[in-house]
Amino acid sequence: MRYFFHIGYSGTNYSGWQRHPYGLGVQQVLETSIKQVLKVPVNLVGCGRTDAGVHASQFFFHLDLEQEWAYDLLFRLNKVLPPDIAIFDIIPMEGLPHARFDATHRSYDYFIHTYKDPFLNDSSTLYLEPNLHLDKMKEATALLLKYTDYRAFCKTPAQHDNTICHITEAGWFADAQGGKLRFHISANRFVRRMIRLVVGKLLKVGSGTLSVAEFESYLATLQPPDAFSVAHPQGLYLSKVTYPYLDLPAKAGFATAFQSQGCSYWQAV
The missing domain is CATH 3.30.70.660 (Pseudouridine synthase I, catalytic domain, C-terminal subdomain)
Known part of the structure; x- marks a missing residue:
């Protein structure tokens, strides 16, 4: 089944979203953490790319999993992830929607x-x-x-x-x-x-x-x-x-010194 993960991250310590051979990307950290919890290798597809140092207060990636989990996955993942990456929601999706190509x-x-x-x-x-x-x-x-x-x-x-x-x-x-x-x-x-x-x-x-x-x-x-x-x-x-x-x-947002868009x-x- 395909799941959409709703996340946010501070990009200060990362070379961007995508996995890089020359720096640590947010994608790599998430894949490592999810594999640690689920005990299976995973491949994440993000909604786009961000450059090194750029933040995301809203970001989505999709992930296909054959089996459901019998525990609080959201809690476990946030516990093992570093403080500058957070998972907000895990959303089961019907069919095969695409986190990148379907974004309008x-x-x-x-x-x-x-x-x-x-x-x-x-x-x-x-x-x-x-x-x-x-x-x-x-x-x-x-x-x-x-x-x-x-x-x-x-x-x-x-x-x-x-x-x-x-x-x-x-x-x-x-x-x-x-x-x-x-x-x-x-x-x-x-x-x-x-x-x-x-x-x-x-x-x-x-x-x-x-x-x-x-x-x-x-x-x-x-x-x-x-x-x-x-x-x-x-x-x-x-x-x-x-x-x-x-x-x-x-x-x-992660920038707590600022207020939300509608404020x-x-x-x-």
Whole structure:
């Protein structure tokens, strides 16, 4: 039978979701832990990939098991897993749904703090620019919904069948003091490094080193910038994955210094 596992993880100590020969991935840790509990080798299929250092407050993988278990598997797995990986739900599925290919919608959040704070070091990106032009960043961000080809914001376009992404939401939020920022974006899919590349250029718009027109030129001409400005990984969270048959609310995020998406803590820019 196929099961969907609803999980979350802090990516600080990992080389990303996927198993790597050159670093420890979240997938490897989970496969080792599940094998330890079930006493059988397993192969996990994740809903996507995250880069080294990137977090997921909601993530799904599927796993096929021939026999059910006669104990509290959720409890046992969370007991053997490290503190930075949590399993929230184990969901039996009918048929053979696919955790990656069946996902219809994904959302990410990118957190920034503009003042030095040692307690945010692993959960948000420090950007020492307290006087960002948020109005210009908002103007540039609105352009994202007008275009569908993100070839100019893809690190490896040749490795993709296409670079078409249908963005449905994109916006900036700030706390009451303006020292913390959150960029939220949702789409049917994303190409490699797309969000971090977009955030990097939007921050240049905010600092005044890139105009809104220049930002739009990348979208319109599909020509990548001469130099990629990739935002740091620790501020990025995969925050929501939706399926036609499964739409679970995200559990409490790992970035406890921040509030949830719907909370009044965040005000739209």
